[in-house]
Amino acid sequence: xxxxxxxxxxxxxxxxxxxxxxxxxxxxxxxxxxxxxxxxxxxxxxxxxxxxxxxxxxxxxxxxxxxxxxxxxxxxxxxxxxxxxxxxxxxxxxxxxxxxxxxxxxxxxxxxxxxxxxxxxxxxxxxxxxxxxxxxxxxxxxxxxxxxxxxxxxxxxxxxxxxxxxxxxxxxxxxxxxxxxxxxxxxxxxxxxxxxxxxxxxxxxxxxxxxxxxxxxxxxxxxxxxxxxxxxxxxxxxxxxxxxxxxxxxxxxxxxxxxxxxxxxxxxxxxxxxxxxxxxxxxxxxxxxxxxxxxxxxxxxxxxxxxxxxxxxxxxxxxx
Amino acid sequence: xxxxxxxxxxxxxxxxxxxxxxxxxxxxxxxxxxxxxxxxxxxxxxxxxxxxxxxxxxxxxxxxxxxxxxxxxxxxxxxxxxxxxxxxxxxxxxxxxxxxxxxxxxxxxxxxxxxxxxxxxxxxxxxxxxxxxxxxxxxxxxxxxxxxxxxxxxxxxxxxxxxxxxxxxxxxxxxxxxxxxxxxxxxxxxxxxxxxxxxxxxxxxxxxxxxxxxxxxxxxxxxxxxxxxxxxxxxxxxxxxxxxxxxxxxxxxxxxxxxxxxxxxxxxxxxxxxxxxxxxxxxxxxxxxxxxxxxxxxxxxxxxxxxxxxxxxxxxxxxx
Amino acid sequence: xxxxxxxxxxxxxxxxxxxxxxxxxxxxxxxxxxxxxxxxxxxxxxxxxxxxxxxxxxxxxxxxxxxxxxxxxxxxxxxxxxxxxxxxxxxxxxxxxxxxxxxxxxxxxxxxxxxxxxxxxxxxxxxxxxxxxxxxxxxxxxxxxxxxxxxxxxxxxxxxxxxxxxxxxxxxxxxxxxxxxxxxxxxxxxxxxxxxxxxxxxxxxxxxxxxxxxxxxxxxxxxxxxxxxxxxxxxxxxxxxxxxxxxxxxxxxxxxxxxxxxxxxxxxxxxxxxxxxxxxxxxxxxxxxxxxxxxxxxxxxxxxxxxxxxxxxxxxxxxx
Numbered sequence: 001x002x003x004x005x006x007x008x009x010x011x012x013x014x015x016x017x018x019x020x021x022x023x024x025x026x027x028x029x030x031x032x033x034x035x036x037x038x039x040x041x042x043x044x045x046x047x048x049x050x051x052x053x054x055x056x057x058x059x060x061x062x063x064x065x066x067x068x069x070x071x072x073x074x075x076x077x078x079x080x081x082x083x084x085x086x087x088x089x090x091x092x093x094x095x096x097x098x099x100x101x102x103x104x105x106x107x108x109x110x111x112x113x114x115x116x117x118x119x120x121x122x123x124x125x126x127x128x129x130x131x132x133x134x135x136x137x138x139x140x141x142x143x144x145x146x147x148x149x150x151x152x153x154x155x156x157x158x159x160x161x162x163x164x165x166x167x168x169x170x171x172x173x174x175x176x177x178x179x180x181x182x183x184x185x186x187x188x189x190x191x192x193x194x195x196x197x198x199x200x201x202x203x204x205x206x207x208x209x210x211x212x213x214x215x216x217x218x219x220x221x222x223x224x225x226x227x228x229x230x231x232x233x234x235x236x237x238x239x240x241x242x243x244x245x246x247x248x249x250x251x252x253x254x255x256x257x258x259x260x261x262x263x264x265x266x267x268x269x270x271x272x273x274x275x276x277x278x279x280x281x282x283x284x285x286x287x288x289x290x291x292x293x294x295x296x297x298x299x300x301x302x303x304x305x306x307x308x309x310x311x312x313x314x315x316x317x318x319x320x
Numbered sequence: 321x322x323x324x325x326x327x328x329x330x331x332x333x334x335x336x337x338x339x340x341x342x343x344x345x346x347x348x349x350x351x352x353x354x355x356x357x358x359x360x361x362x363x364x365x366x367x368x369x370x371x372x373x374x375x376x377x378x379x380x381x382x383x384x385x386x387x388x389x390x391x392x393x394x395x396x397x398x399x400x401x402x403x404x405x406x407x408x409x410x411x412x413x414x415x416x417x418x419x420x421x422x423x424x425x426x427x428x429x430x431x432x433x434x435x436x437x438x439x440x441x442x443x444x445x446x447x448x449x450x451x452x453x454x455x456x457x458x459x460x461x462x463x464x465x466x467x468x469x470x471x472x473x474x475x476x477x478x479x480x481x482x483x484x485x486x487x488x489x490x491x492x493x494x495x496x497x498x499x500x501x502x503x504x505x506x507x508x509x510x511x512x513x514x515x516x517x518x519x520x521x522x523x524x525x526x527x528x529x530x531x532x533x534x535x536x537x538x539x540x541x542x543x544x545x546x547x548x549x550x551x552x553x554x555x556x557x558x559x560x561x562x563x564x565x566x567x568x569x570x571x572x573x574x575x576x577x578x579x580x581x582x583x584x585x586x587x588x589x590x591x592x593x594x595x596x597x598x599x600x601x602x603x604x605x606x607x608x609x610x611x612x613x614x615x616x617x618x619x620x621x622x623x624x625x626x627x628x629x630x631x632x633x634x635x636x637x638x639x640x
Numbered sequence: 641x642x643x644x645x646x647x648x649x650x651x652x653x654x655x656x657x658x659x660x661x662x663x664x665x666x667x668x669x670x671x672x673x674x675x676x677x678x679x680x681x682x683x684x685x686x687x688x689x690x691x692x693x694x695x696x697x698x699x700x701x702x703x704x705x706x707x708x709x710x711x712x713x714x715x716x717x718x719x720x721x722x723x724x725x726x727x728x729x730x731x732x733x734x735x736x737x738x739x740x741x742x743x744x745x746x747x748x749x750x751x752x753x754x755x756x757x758x759x760x761x762x763x764x765x766x767x768x769x770x771x772x773x774x775x776x777x778x779x780x781x782x783x784x785x786x787x788x789x790x791x792x793x794x795x796x797x798x799x800x801x802x803x804x805x806x807x808x809x810x811x812x813x814x815x816x817x818x819x820x821x822x823x824x825x826x827x828x829x830x831x832x833x834x835x836x837x838x839x840x841x842x843x844x845x846x847x848x849x850x851x852x853x854x855x856x857x858x859x860x861x862x863x864x865x866x867x868x869x870x871x872x873x874x875x876x877x878x879x880x881x882x883x884x885x886x887x888x889x890x891x892x893x894x895x896x897x898x899x900x901x902x903x904x905x906x907x908x909x910x911x912x913x914x915x916x917x918x919x920x921x922x923x924x925x926x927x928x929x930x931x932x933x934x935x936x937x938x939x940x941x942x943x944x945x946x947x948x949x950x951x952x953x954x955x956x957x958x959x960x
């Protein structure tokens with residue numbers, strides 16, 4: 001692996017690497033990575049076997065962990081992953097639309113032009129729409145409906161899940177990491193989990209997680225043209241209206257209601273039962289039960305007060 | 321039907337139900353529903369034969385109408401609909417890409433991979449793009465162009481209509497109704513009507529109506545990635561730039577111009593010839609000919625005055 | 641041509657027209673057009689052979705150029721184009737999913753359901769996803785990945801280019817021109833150029849240019865659900881987060897970073913290394929290296945100062 005990635009090996013040279021992980025979640029046999037300036041505290045799994053690190057992070061490597069030093073640890077980790085694993089959907093070819101290695105329930109309904117990859121599982125009475133695409137290894141439960149032209153990769157769907165036309169589930173999320181020749185797309189290894197009774201609107205996108213999974217809770221309903229980024233966790237019975245944009249690693253509590261075109265910045269936590277007014281742009285955590293609006297978002301009464309005050313003071317009396 | 325939905329029947333037990341409708345538009349033989357708190361005035365068709373109602377609305381049922389009492393009237397109505405009708409696109413399966421029961425004009429051009437359902441009609445010189453999907457019963461006129469990968473369901477298209485790649489016409493709109501076990505998607509029974517010379521941009525979505533139709537008027541042009549919700553009525557020669565979001569039941573007059581990323585809240589009426597500046601978020605009706613901007617939207621001069629006043633007063637003199 | 645378009649010919653009747661162009665870029669044998677009120681200075685190629693003009697622009701036609709007078713010059717130009725050329729994708733039909741006239745490298749991987757048009761070229765180790773569509777004449781380099789259900793028309797892709805699922809490359813942009821019976825879609829003749837290592841997110845749209853090309857520079861990364869309009873030129877290593885909307889003819893310098901839901905008005909120039917905060921709506925040029933936010937966008941410190949000042953002054957003291 002040192003040869004393959006150009007990194008310099010330190011520690012036990014006989015360690016066997018059998019899997020990939022993040023630094024914090026690795027088990028015995030896994031290799032992770034540490035990058036950044038080395039100043040922030042680092043969470044490292046006590047079981048992990050090896051790490052790619054840059055010079056600034058060598059100090060954080062526990063004594064029992066082998067490490068490979070490189071200026072681009074995440075890139076090296078990704079290169080190692082590519083050498084160890086070949087994603088199934090990149091070697092899936094040929095003219096067999098419904099793979100002989102897929103498991104399709106005899107009471108499932110498959111419309112013309114649908115494509116189902118090897119290892120996929122389609123449950124009882126589930127409907128796969130015309131020209132929809134079910135990637136290799138995807139599992140779909142019972143009574144689901146996958147809309148025409150929709151695609152599902154790297155995902156696990158419960159029962160009664162609906163994807164409308166053109167929905168994109170399980171694509172790689174947006175992230176850039178430094179590579180030896182410039183920006184590279186950060187690789188993603190997680191899945192998308194859509195729990196029972198979830199509905200995803202037309203042309204909406206739910207990205208797969210980086211190492212962990214992106215999760216959409218039971219009975220959560222998402223409108224058309226929404227974007228749910230990697231590692232997001234949406235609770236149960238959340239409503240997201242059209243053009244909702246939920247950035248990476250956001251957590252939204254049960255029963256929250258997001259109006260049209262609401263945006264939430266990455267890593268923000270939204271409490272249970274929160275309401276966000278249409279067009280709100282949220283950059284900070286909200287406690288359960290609050291109603292906020294505006295950009296940057298604030299409690300809705302405050303936002304309305306500011307809007308009214310500005311209107312009163314900025315305009316001649318007659319329009320005030 | 322009472323057995324099937326668990327509702328309690330009152331009135332004429334021999335009434336024959338042959339169709340479904342909203343409470344206000346039902347004809348003889350139709351069954352509708354009444355929900356809500358029963359305090360607002362209710363419009364009930366004088367011809368309708370039966371209604372699902374909750375306890376709060378029993379008082380509004382006319383004497384000659386049979387009724388079934390349930391705590392979830394809309395859900396019961398939907399369950400009855402599922403028992404009476406099976407949507408064609410949910411039973412459309414097999415490997416026949418172009419249905420023998422479709423009517424395709426001999427001068428139409430069908431690209432490879434296109435799928436055309438039973439009962440669909442494709443007019444003279446219309447082009448169906450590669451891997452596009454025309455659902456069962458869809459009617460498309462002459463000289464239309466359906467882009468690659470686009471899908472059309474539950475719709476009626478005039479002549480010279482263009483859909484660019486990935487456009488989604490006729491999907492179910494966003495709506496949630498209470499069911500016995502939690503939120504359920506509200507069923508949709510209406511169509512999408514696209515009049516002559518309408519153009520719909522790439523990956524834009526036009527949802528079908530709930531009971532009535534969603535209508536886009538002659539020569540209206542819609543850019544990429546727009547969302548037109550259920551029951552919207554757009555007039556003639558309306559322009560909607562990218563990311564335009566028009567919520568349910570909005571009405572827009574002829575010749576209105578909507579800049580990029582304009583959002584309009586549900587049930588709002590926009591007069592003829594109105595202009596909305598890019599990024600406007602409109603929450604109230606506008607008279608014909610007005611030009612508005614901002615969020616919440618207001619007359620454009622007022623919006624510009626407020627922006628300038630804030631800039632002048634909030635900043636040190638040199639930037640004022 | 642005069643007969644075909646109903647325009648009145650002036651000048652050399654024997655001139656041979658062999659191509660179409662804009663007025664400013666035409667070469668010998670080309671015909672262009674001039675419309676508008678004739679008051680602004682007009683750039684006319686010295687080599688162009690003929691022009692469609694309206695009455696207000698006849699004065700600008702150089703002496704050696706033949707001209708055809710019509711009230712709708714752009715429409716007449718488009719009608720002439722339709723008579724001279726038939727776009728390949730409008731005559732592409734039949735059941736041959738991978739055209740015998742396409743050139744597919746033997747080490748390319750083609751997933752089930754993919755459609756590849758005549759004249760297309762697919763490079764070594766490039767992966768074409770399930771049900772993806774590669775239009776006639778499209779050229780794609782080595783080690784590219786075209787996602788499931790994505791479509792590519794009128795485009796030239798370098799090496800290591802990735803399109804995620806449902807991306808739409810090369811569709812006609814949004815533009816309306818007057819025709820004899822009302823608004824018509826302005827025709828587009830340009831291409832999309834995606835340079836090496838470009839990534840385009842799921843369901844994002846990159847429109848082809850009108851006469852020139854739309855260009856996305858090396859290692860530029862675009863998130864899901866973005867809209868890049870006709871004639872845009874993005875530099876190298878530009879980042880565009882989800883719902884980014886870049887209007888026609890915008891130029892963005894190398895290394896610029898656009899947060900989520902940033903919108904840029906048409907013809908704006910954004911310098912190298914500029915940062916735009918999430919939700920910014922930009923209506924004017926920005927110098928290199930600046931960081932702006934808000935709608936209308938302004939320097940970020942000024943925007944934050946205005947937000948804080950309004951909050952302080954509009955609210956009771958306790959919340960100030």
